[in-house]
Amino acid sequence: MFQCIGYAAQDAASPLAPFSFERRDTGPHDVHIEILYCGVCHSDLHQARNDWSNSLYPMVPGHEIVGRVVGVGAQVTKLKAGDYAGVGCLVDSCRECAACTADLEQYCLNMPTPTYNGRERSGEALTFGGYSDQIVVDQRFVVKIPDTLDLKGAAPLLCAGITTYSPLKHWKVGQGQKVGVIGLGGLGHMGVKFAKALGAHVTMITTSPEKGRDALHLGADEVLVSRDADAMAKSAGSFDFLLNTIPVGHDMNPYLGLLKLDGAMAIVGALTPLEPVLGAHLIMGRKSIAGSAIGGLAETQEMIDFCAEHGILADIEMIAIADINAAYERMLKNDVKYRFVIDMASLKEAAAAA
Template sequence: MKVLGYSAPSASGALEPFVFERRAARPDDVVIDILYCGVCHTDLHLARNHFGFTSYPIVPGHEIIGKVRQVGEKVSRFKAGDMVGVGCLVDSCQHCKPCLKGWEQDCAEGATFTYASRDRHDGTVTHGGYSDSIVVRDRFVLALPDGLDPAGAAPLLCAGITTWSPLHRWNVREGSKVAVVGLGGLGHMALKLAKALGADVTLFTRSTGKDEDAFRLGADHVVLSSDPAQMAAVAGRFDMIIDTVPYDHDVNPYLPTLALEGVLVLIGYMGPLGTSVNAGGVVHGRKAISGSFIGGVAETQQMLDFCGQHGIVSDVEIIPIQQINQAYERMLKSDVKYRFVIDMASLKS
């Protein structure tokens, strides 16, 4: 079926209207009319070929909220009219060890991502949520809880699960002491979710003036990480530090603030760390540095259900699709609180 969307035609070209073909629905597929799509830093990185492997044209978008238009004959979980979500994944092998554990994002045969990936059945390139509709295997479609604002819920499909997964894995609960490094799209969700889980929550920031927003979003404390006295005052405090910084940075200053057997989890940066980690900062106190990459499908549904119970959505600025190029420029300047979301009804204009 023909679909209208917005694509990047090249690494330097502005995103522009693009008509393309979606595959015909298979028996286990769900056809979804897209209502809202979040704008993630990954969209910008891939559109501008920052990772060096983008093929063009590319239709970004993996924070999708929409309404089911139709379902395949083998689909029983959804029906026409249901409000649903689609995140970063649209398929995986379903039989390897990671998939059987519910970690489809780490599929040993390679996960099929929502865009800039290859459909494992017909080899066609997947295109994302900057479009009016999408066709997705039912196992990778998520139910949107009643009462959640659909625009605010869109970024939960990436920023939400990326921060939820480590909180869940390390059993953050009432009484846990959690710190979050950085206050952006990921950081603001980490504050909200950790607080709702009952943790005592601290924001680490290098910038002054973040206190008001941090407290509103769920922080109990704010620590200026460039102030040695403030850092010394929280030595040995945190069970977990969630590091959302999306660029190379020195993690060593945070290690002394971990408690015995505490863990620092990297979720924002996937490249080489330019400053070597001082092993002594990990060895003493049985501390750990770990990483986490989005989350599996069941875990994402668990996160959505938790957000539904607690009324948690992202703080968003809603834009028409025609402003996507300006949004990318603003995102590079951190000029958004805290996530852009596209109202896909604007495609009609």
């Protein structure tokens, strides 16, 4: 075991504060990473504050991790010291079930091990995330970040990126298709970029004309303001696929009306109860509502390589770790375009000051 420093929530009510803890030594299959940047996901905030009633404390949040490999175990072939590496939402899974053997570790039938707010498979030890100076992760759960990719903008790819890339690929979004991205936040802004890079005609569907204008700058071809009943009616039955990034339950019926025959809407944000859908809206047109969670590790690597090839990065605002609590407050007001990323160099200063 060795000593690490980070920022942790000690309970649901207190702000995050400096925290020292131990991580395991680098095992034969492990990669030891010096964390350079960590994206701030909305779920960090929910879990730090126990909004989902499943929080384990102390909690070091963070699952959009990029850094530099500083050491690898003897069996590690995928990365070497000096490489840039990324770690996303998972650090382990059973590796034996139908999902794991199909490279879908995120759906591990024996529950994957989350990067934080979980327990190591080997015992009772809590997992600690990326708001810290270092991490040790099995190579299967580490992706390689090409040198050409800007590390700061790459951090959010590990969650927001793969969460939107995976469903677009699964539902075979591509050229000749009309795709709607519903909601413009951390997920939505990545959805626009990926759908566009995959060759689709991309419409940002938002309640806010201002967000619509922003989406055009991100590459969207069109904006559909969902509060504009006329515009919604004109777009009825015209979409092949909808990527729904709204993070809370909402009325999905108007969106179902936008889908073509056999169209699908994938929910990637709302884990909470969805509002009632009229059965007829699914039956008439054989439409479907599906869900999708992050992506497997092979697909995460594919997504990172796709980003390097197409020059795709998240739009970020850099913060120091000491600003994390203020950043959470701003996230609650949707006051971020589109992802906060913590510069982990600030951790040492914060730790020294504490």
